[in-house]
Amino acid sequence: MGDVSDYLAELDAGDRAVIGGILTRAAELVPEATEGRSYGMPALRYRDSPLLSVMRAKGHIGLYPFSPAVIEAFAAELAGVSRSKGTIRFTAEQPLPASLVERIVLARRDEIDAAKSR
Template identity: 70%
Template sequence: MLSSVTRSRGGFEASMLPDAASGRRAYDDAMGAMQDYIAGLDSADRELVERIRARALELVPDATEGMSYGMPALRYRDSPLLSVMSAKGHIGLYPFSPAVVSAVEGELEGYSWSKGTIRFTAEHPLPETLVDRIVALRRDEIDAAKPR
């Protein structure tokens, strides 16, 4: 496998090169990528990121850990569901969907956001109901795009 996954303080890098023998990408072998990333965070960020990861798994029990766009992420039905990463001065929640961010735009007063990320801090976390809504919207979006 031609993949390389390394963890550093507040950062995470991964190669997404395909494995010539299997045709799989590195995220297929990145089980535990989010947990590994979270373990390296400072305590305040670690607790908050882990709480969001655990809640997303409660809401989407079929989600698995892996990589998406070079970030440790939860994946659902072979699509990126959610990533949560610590950065200098904030934590970013990445639902991998501008439509999902747009759908909750009215609930983001007081937070910094763009079409692909919602930024918050441990001192001003996202409400659990908002996290639940983001996860559910992204899950539903993936289900609609991939009929069973």
């Protein structure tokens, strides 16, 4: 097992379903992504860069696309959602729309591709 799989195995069923669903979809969207760690968190990595982490925190689930620019690009759609420069916070009861998560993942992938092609 990898870092992400090990982390998911530790979660309760509800959190595992939400977090695992996001990570599974991200891996489908970016099949070259591999399990690893970034900033001490279990994460999907793409082209040796952190792509995405999703982790349980006290009172919320945090989605970490490792890019303030990606979070800012979706600021209008994230209006009313708790966020910071590096984190988007949500709950299982009020999840992020799947289409928004997909676009965040793809935007981060494209950002990595652009940085690696310089």
